Structure formats: structure tokens, C-alpha cells
Amino acid sequence: MAEAYQQLSPAEKIWQVHIRLNEVFGHLSGHPRRDPMRELISTMLSHRTTHANEEKAYAQMLEKFPSWQQVIDAPVEELTQALAPSEFPGAKAVNIQKALRLIQQDHPDFSLDFLHDLDVPEAMAWLMSLPGVGLKTATLVLLFNFHKPVFPVDTHVHRISQRVGLIGAKVTHDKAHQILLDLLPKDALVLYNLHRHMLKHGQKICTWRAPKCEVCVLRDFCNYYHEVRLKGLG
Known part of the structure; x- marks a missing residue:
């Protein structure tokens, strides 16, 4: 039996994304990966x-x-x-x-x-x-x-944000940048970890084709899982 659908606001959801993916992938220090x-x-x-x-x-x-x-x-x-x-x-x-x-x-x-x-x-x-x-x-x-407080939106961040319900289906990558940033603390380390973890989650679990919803730690509040996957629509 599927778990209950948590009805959370976008601000509550994005913080849960941060907390849960931090637990899965581990906290990152934020050191530059390259010059x-x-x-x-x-x-x-x-x-x-x-x-x-x-x-x-x-x-x-x-x-x-x-x-x-x-x-x-x-x-x-x-x-x-x-x-x-x-x-x-x-x-x-x-x-x-x-x-x-x-x-x-x-x-x-x-x-x-x-x-x-x-x-x-x-x-x-x-x-x-x-x-x-x-x-x-x-x-x-x-x-x-x-370490500036900005939030890059790549294809993985954008896809997860739409599926979970942080942004609408028609929101572009550029518009998503400010919408998501407004939901988050202006803390560069939080933003860095969230970006890196959403990218990894998109590569490993919330993939474009055949997302692995059954092992996703975000599924209890994910719009896509409850409104599409559980209804056999995707």
C-alpha cells in the first residue's frame, strides 16, 4: 500500500528535498571543483x-x-x-x-x-x-x-522541481532560478548542496526515462508519483 500523500507547500517541499538528499548523498564542503x-x-x-x-x-x-x-x-x-x-x-x-x-x-x-x-x-x-x-x-x-547565494537550474534540477511540485509545468529554466531561490535561505552552502544533490538524484533516481520512484526518498510528497505513477499514467 502506498504511503500517504503529504500535502506540503513548495517552501516546505524544497526544504524536505534538501534535508533528505543531504542524508542520502552526504553534506558537501563547497570547495570549488575547478578554477x-x-x-x-x-x-x-x-x-x-x-x-x-x-x-x-x-x-x-x-x-x-x-x-x-x-x-x-x-x-x-x-x-x-x-x-x-x-x-x-x-x-x-x-x-x-x-x-x-x-x-x-x-x-x-x-x-x-x-x-x-x-x-x-x-x-x-x-x-x-x-x-x-x-x-x-x-x-x-x-x-x-x-560562494554567491544563487541557485543554478540545470536539466536535472528543473525536472525534479516540476515533478515534485516546486514549480509549475510551464516554468522555464530561467524563471525557475528565481522562483526556487525565493523559497530558500540565502546561504551559499545550502544552495550548493541542494544543487549538487538534485543533480545526482536526477542522474541516479529521478531520471528522464523510467524514474525509479519505488526507491525515491521524496515520493511521499511528489506530485508526479501520486498523480501520475500510482495512477498508471507514466
């Missing part, structure tokens, strides 16, 4: 691309063009070829070169450490002024590297 420039360029490469192919494209780029100056000076056709494991390598090659030139104008050492001293709106505006940098890329850099 800011690596995070920026890798995330630009990750659009519509698997993590493995993103990593391969980045490695091939730096193998052929070992410095950012060499990436800037590379013939765009050769850079595109190096980025081939990533989807849309031609567009990404152009955007990466344009972004690097803009960064170099004011920061010739290609350091993004100045973002530490900017408030969130200023830092977001600066990052999103770079070609090929959208909301997800900007928030990942600011949260992961500079």
Missing part, C-alpha cells in the same frame, strides 16, 4: 553535451592550444575541430574566443577573482554580458567558485 576560468569555459562547452564529451572537448582544446592567448589566436576552424566532442562546436569556438577577448581587455591575466568583490547583480550582469554565457553558466561560476 573559475575552467568552470566558465567548461560550462560553456556543456550546453546540450554530456559531461564526458564536455571534458574531452576541453582537454583537446588545451592540448592543441595550451594557453588562453593561444585559444584566442587559433584559427576558428582548428578550434572548432578541437571542440568537436561538444555539440555545436563552431558556435562555441566563436563564443569562447569572443569571451576571452572581452575578459582580456580588463583582466589580461585571465583571472576572474574580481568577481569576489562584486555583489550578485553586478557579477551576474558581467558574466552574462559575455557571448555564450547564460543564466546557468553564470550561476554555476558564482556559486561554485565565489
